[in-house]
Amino acid sequence: MTTLRVPPLPAQSPTPLPAQSPAPLPAQSPTPPPAQSPAPLPAPTPAALPAPAPAAPLDPDLSVWPTTTTQPAHGDLTVGGVPLTDIAERFGTPAYLIDEADVRARCRAYRRAFPDADVLYAAKAFLCRAMAHWVEEEGLGLDVCSAGELELAVTTGFPADRIVLHGNAKSPHDLAAALRLGVGRIVIDSASEIARLAAAVPPGSRQKVMVRVVPGIAAGGHAKIRTGTDDQKFGLSLTDGSAQHAVARILGQPTLELVGLHCHLGSQITTEKPFLAAVRRLVGLMARIKDQHGLTLPELDLGGGHGIAYRPGEEALDIAALARRVRAELTRSCAAADLPVPRLTVEPGRAIAGPAGVALYRVLAVKRTGGQTFVAVDGGMSDNPRPALYGVRYLPRLVGRRSTAEPAAVTVVGRHCEAGDILASDVALPGDVRPGDLLGVPVAGAYHLSMASGYNLVGRPPVVAVSDGHARLLVRRESLEDFRSRDIGL
Numbered sequence: 001m002t003t004l005r006v007p008p009l010p011a012q013s014p015t016p017l018p019a020q021s022p023a024p025l026p027a028q029s030p031t032p033p034p035a036q037s038p039a040p041l042p043a044p045t046p047a048a049l050p051a052p053a054p055a056a057p058l059d060p061d062l063s064v065w066p067t068t069t070t071q072p073a074h075g076d077l078t079v080g081g082v083p084l085t086d087i088a089e090r091f092g093t094p095a096y097l098i099d100e101a102d103v104r105a106r107c108r109a110y111r112r113a114f115p116d117a118d119v120l121y122a123a124k125a126f127l128c129r130a131m132a133h134w135v136e137e138e139g140l141g142l143d144v145c146s147a148g149e150l151e152l153a154v155t156t157g158f159p160a161d162r163i164v165l166h167g168n169a170k171s172p173h174d175l176a177a178a179l180r181l182g183v184g185r186i187v188i189d190s191a192s193e194i195a196r197l198a199a200a201v202p203p204g205s206r207q208k209v210m211v212r213v214v215p216g217i218a219a220g221g222h223a224k225i226r227t228g229t230d231d232q233k234f235g236l237s238l239t240d241g242s243a244q245h246a247v248a249r250i251l252g253q254p255t256l257e258l259v260g261l262h263c264h265l266g267s268q269i270t271t272e273k274p275f276l277a278a279v280r281r282l283v284g285l286m287a288r289i290k291d292q293h294g295l296t297l298p299e300l301d302l303g304g305g306h307g308i309a310y311r312p313g314e315e316a317l318d319i320a321a322l323a324r325r326v327r328a329e330l331t332r333s334c335a336a337a338d339l340p341v342p343r344l345t346v347e348p349g350r351a352i353a354g355p356a357g358v359a360l361y362r363v364l365a366v367k368r369t370g371g372q373t374f375v376a377v378d379g380g381m382s383d384n385p386r387p388a389l390y391g392v393r394y395l396p397r398l399v400g401r402r403s404t405a406e407p408a409a410v411t412v413v414g415r416h417c418e419a420g421d422i423l424a425s426d427v428a429l430p431g432d433v434r435p436g437d438l439l440g441v442p443v444a445g446a447y448h449l450s451m452a453s454g455y456n457l458v459g460r461p462p463v464v465a466v467s468d469g470h471a472r473l474l475v476r477r478e479s480l481e482d483f484r485s486r487d488i489g490l
Contacts (some may be wrong), residue, residue, distance in 0.1 A: 001397075001406045006424055008151065008475050009253065011149060013304040013490045017102030017319045018415075019355045023353060025390075027029060031034075038356070041227045044245065044333050048202055051457055052366060053428070054368045059071065059089050059098065060196040060267065060312055060394065061397065062313045062394070062442075063309075064310065064311060064312055064314075064355065064442050064443050065355075065358065065442045066079050066080070066099035066102040066355060066356050066357070066358065066442070066468075067077070067099070067101070067102050067105065067355075068080045068081065068099050068101050068102060068490070071228070075400065077399045077400075077440065079097060079099055079358060079466050080099045080100065080101060080102075080207040080465075080467050080468065080469070080470075080471075081466070081467075081468055081469035081470075082466040082469060083400075084097070084358070084399045084400060084438065084440055085399070085400040085438060086241060086468070086471070087464055088153065088360050088362070088400070088438050088473055090471065091462055091471075091473065091477075092462075093307045093360050093361055093362040093378055093438070093461075093476065094359060094360060094361050094362075094377070094379030094461040095276065095359070095360045095461050095462050095463075095464055095477075096357060096358070096359055096360075096383075096444060096445075096449055096461055096462065096463045097357065097358040097360060097463075097464050097465075097466055097471075098126075098131075098353070098356050098358075098445055098463060098464070098465055098466070098474070099357075099358075099465075099466055099467070100130075100134060100357045100466065100467040101357035101467055101468075102152065102355065102467050103131070103134050103135075103180065103352060103353065103356045103445075104134055104137075104138055104356070104365055106310060106351065106352045106356065107121070107134070107135055107138035107139070107140055107352060108138060109319060110140070110319065110346070110348055110351075110352070110440075111138065111139055111140070112223050113319050113320050113322070113323040114323050114346060115343070116327075116348075117323075117343070117344035117345060118140075118141055118143040118343065118344070118345040119140045119141065119345075119346055119347075119348065120140060120142055120164055120345060121135040121140045121141070121142055121143070121347075121348065121349060121352055121445050122143050122304050122347045122348065122349025122350075122355060123142055123143060123144045123145070123149045123153065123315070123353065123383045124144075124145050124349060124447075124450060125349030125350050125353045125445075125446035125447060125450060126349075126353040126357070126446050126447070126448070126449055126450050127149055127153070127155045127354070127450065128152075128449075128463060128474050128475050129152065129154060129474070130465060131353070132152065132153045132156045132157075132158050132472075133156060133157070133158075135288075135352070136157070136158050136159070136162075140343075141162035141163065141164065141184070142158055142162060142163045142164070143163070143166065143349075143411055144163055144164070144166075144199050144345045145165070145166060145349045146167065146174055146306050147171070147173050147174045147177035148178075149371055150163060150165060150174075150178060150181060150183065151177060151181070152179055154181050155281065156300055156309070159272050160182045160183050161182060161183070161184040162183070162184055162348075163183045163184055163185075163344075164184060164185075164186075164187060164301070165178045165181065165183050165185070165186045165187065166187035166189065166212060166262065167187075168189045168190065168235075168261055169189075170188075170193065171187070172196075172200075173456045175196065175197055175200050176200060179200055179201060179202065179205075179207060179255055185208050185210055185259070185260075186207060186208075186209050186210075187209070187210045187212050187262045187301075188209050188210065188211050188212065188236075188246060188250065188321065189212045189236070190236070190238070191242070191245065191246055191249065192254065193245065194250055194256070195249075195253075197209070197256065198253040198255045198256050198465070201255035201256070203435075206254075206255055206256065206257045207234055207256055207257065208257045208259045208260040208308070209250060209256050209257065209258055209259070210219075210258070210259060210260045210261060210299065210301060211236060211243060211246050211247055211250065211258070211261055211262065212233040212235040212236060212262045212263065212264070213235055213236060213238055213243045213261050213262065213263050213281075213282060213285060214236060214239075214242075214243070214263070215238050215263055215265070215278050215281040215282060216229075216237070216239050216281070217265055217274050217277050217278055217281070218237060230347075233256050235263070235264075238281060238285060243261075243285060243288075244285070244288065244292075247289055247293070248292075250317060250348075251293055251295065254357045255387070258295070258297065258300025258445055259297065259298060259299050260297050260298060260300055260301060260342060260343075261285060261286065261297060261299075261300055261301070262301040262303065262323060262390065263278050263282060263301070263302060263303055264303030264305060264347070265278060265303065265305055266305050267304075267305045267307070268305065268307040268350075269305045269306065269307050269317060270307040270310075270315045270316060270317050271317070271319060272317075272318075272322045272326070272480065274327055275302055275322060275325075276325060276326065276329045276473065278302060278332055279300075279302070279326060279329045279330050280333050282300060283300075283330070283333040283334055283337055283339065284333075284337070285324035285333075286337070286341060286342070287337035288457065291340065293386045296312075296340065297341050297342060298340075299342050299344075299345065300330070300342040300343070300344055300345070301344075301345040301347070302344065302345070302346055303345075303346070303347050304325065304346060304347035304348045304350075304351070305317065306322070306348050306350070307350075307351075308350055308351055308354045308355055308443065308446075309355075309443070310392060310393060310394055310395070310442075311393060311394070311395045312395070313485060317351070319348075319351070325414060326344070327344075330342075330344065349446060350446040350447065353446040354443050354444075354445045354446035354447075355444040355445065356445045357442075357443065357444040357445020357448065358440050358444055358445075359379070359384065359440070359441040359444035359448060359461075360385070360399075360438060360439070360440055360441075361375070361377035361378055361379050361396075361423075361438070361439045361441070362377065362378045362436065362437070362438060362439075362440075363375055363377055363433060363434065363435050363436060363437040364377060364378050364435055364437060365435055366433060366434060366435065372410075372411060373408060373409070373410040373411070374410070374446065375410045375411070375412045375429065375433055375439075376412075376413050376414070376415060376422065377411070377412060377413070377414060377439060378415055378416065378423045379414055379419070379423075379458075379461065380413070380414015380415050380416045380423060380452075380458075381414050381416050381418060381421045381455065382414075382447070382452060382453050382454070382455040382456065382458050382460070383449075383452045383458075383460060383461050384441075384451075384452075385451050385452075386447055386448075386451070387423055387424070387483060388418075388420045388421070388422070393424065393425070394423060394441050394442070394443065395424065395427060395441075395442065395443075396412050396427060396429065396439045396440065396441045397429075397439065397440050397441075397442070398422050398429055398430055398433060398437055398438070398439060399435075399439065399440045400436050400438040401437060401438075403430035403432055403433075405430040405431040405432035406430075406431050407428035407429065407430060407431065408429065408430070408431040408433075409427070409428060410426075410428075410429050410433065411424070411425045411426060411427075412424040412425075412427060412429075412439065413457070415455050415456075416455055417457070423441065424441070434465065439467040447477070449452060449461070449463060454478075454483070457483050459477060459478035459479060459480070459481075459482070459483075460477070460478040461477060461478075462474075462475055462476050
């Protein structure tokens with residue numbers, strides 16, 4: 001899978017990434033949204049980011065690690081001012097670490113790049129109460145896919161009117177929760193959903209909705225994460241007229257208020273071109289809606305899918321360039337169609353959470369057989385199924401011990417009873433790697449915990465936040481008692 005250029009941090013943040021990061025984004029003040037758009041996003045009021053710690057020059061391989069990563073001249077690798085060995089000793093392994101300062105800085109970078117748009121964090125990438133709190137403080141909205149994500153966010157204090165619900169098969173429970181809690185937008189994904197939702201809206205109320213359009217654009221790092229073409233399960237096709245038909249049906253429902261169009265092209269997109277093509281096609285549909293129904297839609301949601309770098313040197317999406325080019329294309333296309341420019345929304349998830357995370361594992365065994373070396377760790381596909389699903393390539397690193405041994409090619413494997421339980425193939429680790437060693441895997445903040453499973457009843461790892469030299473538990477480790485308490489009968 002390909003990846004993405006990391007948005008830069010503000011000047012006060014810790015050690016910056018190497019030169020491949022994009023140029024700093026221009027400082028701009030957020031512009032209040034028009035009356036018909038979602039509730040205005042408040043000005044961020046977060047705590048200051050931690051001051052940088054004295055450190056040696058960063059190894060180039062650390063360019064994809066969290067931006068507060070440092071290498072003390074005589075000490076352990078640290079993130080957020082906390083040694084990784086301390087995390088492993090205090091919380092055990094496997095464990096997920098997430099850098100609060102990195103998350104906040106990426107939120108700010110998006111706000112600077114899209115000052116006149118709504119930025120919604122895609123909760124499916126990684127959600128817990130603290131994460132919802134951080135993105136809300138930084139002025140972002142939220143996009144959710146289920147009643148579970150929605151209720152967790154709202155019970156944390158996230159304003160429901162800044163939340164968008166979408167999904168290809170929303171359950172009655174999902175829709176009921178959205179209406180009960182008052183979400184800002186529900187994205188219609190199928191024709192059958194229109195009547196179900198309209199019937200569920202309380203008398204005297206109107207629910208604002210968008211239509212998810214399939215624009216016929218192939219984009220994304222893997223076939224399983226490309227969602228902008230007609231051969232997958234999401235959305236309503238522009239090509240066969242399904243989207244236009246859905247618009248007409250929605251306009252016939254007095255309890256539904258159509259406010260805009262939505263699309264999501266896929267994930268791990270590393271060039272602006274697909275987004276620009278989507279703008280042109282969706283503006284064309286907006287023009288047809290105006291001609292046929294006399295309705296000027298005030299909102300356009302381009303989804304997310306912004307690619308990030310999982311290994312040094314991989315390609316990454318330049319967020320500042322994306323914002324400039326999308327803004328210019330939207331202005332140009334609307335002028336050509338004689339339409340006012342709609343309020344833009346983007347939905348980054350992986351691009352905010354992914355680079356801020358690290359997974360820590362303890363080596364359990366080293367096996368040399370058939371000309372290969374297998375390094376087995378105490379986690380695997382139950383806490384990171386992505387290599388098995390999408391062929392994602394990570395770059396594990398030995399931490400907590402300095403080795404002078406020559407690097408050797410190894411395959412890092414998990415502990416589960418599957419031949420496909422491989423975390424990283426053909427990666428270089430010191431030739432003397434041994435049981436008890438600690439490995440760190442960067443870019444582990446997105447689609448790890450959210451996709452973790454109970455396979456082999458190993459238990460999902462904890463999530464630990466680091467910030468300004470302190471570590472705190474956000475999500476506890478799943479225990480044997482958790483499994484026992486859910487299994488209620490013989």
